[in-house]
Amino acid sequence: RIAYVNGAYVPMSEACVHIDDRGYQFADGVYEGVSVRHGKLIDLEPHLDRLWRSLGELQMMAPMDRGPMRLVLKEVVRRNRIKDGFLYLQITRGVAPRDHPFPAQTPWPAMVVTAKRLNFDAVMDRAMTQGVAGSSQPDIRWGRCDVKSTSLLPNILAKQAAREAGAFEAVMVDRDGYVTEGSSTNIWMVTKDGTLVTRSTDDNILPGITRASVMKVARDLQMKVEERAFTLEEAKGAAEMFLTSSTSCAMPIVSLDGQKIGDGTPGPVAKRLVEAYKAFMD
Ligand code: PDD
DSSP: OEEEETTEEEEGGGOOOOTTBHHHHHOOEEEEEEEEETTEETTHHHHHHHHHHHHHHTTOOOSSOHHHHHHHHHHHHHHTTOSSEEEEEEEEOOBOOSOSSOOSSOOOOEEEEEEEEOOHHHHHHHHHHTOEEEEEEEOOOOSOTTSOBSOOHHHHHHHHHHHHTTOSEEEEEOTTSBEEEESSSEEEEEOTTSOEEEOOGGGTSOOOHHHHHHHHHHHHTTOOEEEOOOBHHHHHTSSEEEEEETTTEEEEEEEETTEESTTSSOOHHHHHHHHHHHHHHO
16 A cells, blocks of 8 residues: 655554654544545545635645645545545644644644545445444543544544444433534434435534535435434434535434434435435436
C-alpha cells in the first residue's frame, strides 16, 4: 500500500509523521473518509466542502487548494489500484513544540492520505439480508460534534462498549434520552406510517454526507423525511431503524439492546433505500 505524506507518495512502511505533530499530541486535526466505488470517489465535492468547513472552524489552513487536493486523492486511489474501497484523508495543525495554544508561528499543516479496499457488494449484501445490531451508549462527547475532528476518544469508547455488548454500532443517547447519532454513523428510524426520521444537523451532530445523499434518494422515491430528534424509546418502538455512513452505506439496525426492531430483519423501507443508494453509487 502507498500513502501520501506531506508531498510524497511512500510505501506504508515508510509513511511516518513527526512526534511533535499536534495531531499526534493533541488530536489537533480534522479528517474525511470517502468511499470509492468502481474507482470513483463518491460525493467528493460535499466531502471537500465539509473538510474546508472543519478547517475553518478550527482556524486551520488548508495545505493546498481544492484542485491539487482532488488530484492527490485520485492519485492515492490509482497508485493503490483501488476499485472499491475507502479513502482516508487527515490534516493536522502541524509540527511545533508541545504547548496548548496555537503556535505563534503557524506551522505548515501536515496532510496524510491512505486508501484501502472495501467490498461494497458484501456491505450491501449484508444490508439486504442481515443488517446489524445496535447498542445504546451515553453520548459523552464535546459541544462541537459538527466538526470532523480526529479527537475521537468518546466515539471509540462508545464503539468498544457496543462491540463488547455484541453489537456492531453504538446508538448514542444524550442526557435527555434523545438519540444523537452513531459512534461513526448517522442514525435513522422509520415510523409505523413509513416516515423517515433522523436528527437535524443544526443539532450538533456530524452532518453525514451519506445522510444527505440517502435523504435525497428517499425524497426522490417520494418518501417522507422528517429531521427531528427522537428518543431511544421511540426508536425501540419504530417499524425500522437504519444507519448511514460512507463505509456502511444504508445499513438496517435489526435489534437495539437485544430487543428486535420491527420483526428483527431488514425492513422494506430500508431495503428500498439500500437498493436506491447502490444505484446512486453505481
Ligand atoms: N465516520 N457521524 C459520525 C460521528 C461519523 O464519524 C461519521 C463518519 C458519520 C457519517 O458520515 P459520512 O456519511 O459522511 O461518512 C456520522 C467515518 C466513516 C469514520 O469515522 O471512519
